[in-house]
Amino acid sequence: MTSKVALVTGASSGIGESAARHLRDAGFTVYAAARRVDRMAALQAVGVRAIALDVTEDASAQAAVAQIFAEEGRIDLLVNNAGYGSYGALEDVPLAEAQAQLDVNVLGLARMAQLVLPHMRARRSGTIMNVASMGGNFTTPLGAWYHASKYAVEAISDAMRMELAPFGIDVVVIEPGSIRTEWGAIAAEKVRETSGQGVYRSQGEAVAVTLGSSSQPDTRMASSPDVVARAITRAATARRPRTRYRIGFGAKPLVFARAILPDRAFDAVIKRATGVRS
Template structure:
């Protein structure tokens, strides 16, 4: 692996992003790890990852970050769009501004960074954009509408982008993680309780929060390194796969969604999350 290749990884302060930054560095990349709080990048910085302050909802922050990389390193070979969170709650309950923020972080931030790095990739005739979606970009769960909406959107945008940039030698790869041992589940559980823990959706919120916390603490969840390893394979492949399905439960659940009818899958997910079914 050439040591002059450069990667930008967002959401690099913990979990998948941190593991990915370290993986790409081990493969010889110069890695810029981006996060809103650079103090949380201290450990990675001590290992040689370049800490980059970036808020993916702030245009100036993203533009300045990419400009710094190009100025210092002269190129961007890999963009890993990992920054994101899960805004859970009944669609009726979630404030519309929070719904917009979920899209700003999970979708618009990722696509704006793609816009900012693509001129440099096209100029070089090579590059890889890696978008971290989720098995949640292929299936649905109760009280996760805004989150799933962002992941479905990112899947579609990635497919269109792949077609558009292929003539310029740029690859677009989607990573669809299943259950990964990170802070994500606990944070999403807090969101759903805060948003829908009282009122008509309280029983559903209680069940979903319990399910999310159970997932967050599940010993069977895969470590973030499985996602980082898949990204490492994708960016070093001569012809990467368009999608990598990795982590606990992802392959069987995505397969089940493809085989079952909508009603059958609704029943499966309701049982799995413990959410009460309709009264009929």
């Protein structure tokens, strides 16, 4: 039997790298995509195929998808994982940086879906898995553009799920909580660059410390990326996957708290969690 083919974006580290490994172990032919192919040597060593991809460059996206179809004739699973966190006070963040955040986290995701969907529709099967965040359900200080991007992923996924149901295509949202990857350290660096000085500096430093702590190898306040990878694999191999998988440290309790608490009460919870003082 021909194995199913998966394309995982943002696969050079963290959740994407772990997902590529787990899907490979589950029997998928896996294409791991990222801007830097050299960072995926370890994946190649275990049988994952590495390809170059910048989701913000249409020519790059088209070339990557065309290569997979030329070699395999199909893509059964698209894991839209590429993304990053751009933090800073709304007043401080240049709109060019806001655009860059949306280009990667939202428009890049949408373009990848556009490229694989005609083939999935023709075969009347396939799964598109969009990696959002628990932060697509609530916001934190200095995270306006990151959270806006993840709220958008939630909305896009809901619309896609209804649009694609008649064609036998599943749309799944993955909502990780705090995960132990380099993402937190990169986001912390970004917030210090943007709001580490000026009137927002105390908030900026508090948020940076909180974000950076999730990248520490000994932290108890973040889950392993394998937790998310296992959920992705469960969804990919399920006959009827759930529409959402909320996994990882803090995801379920924080989303639940947002649903039941008044706005200002939840604000207080988040400020305490991020170390931001009123």
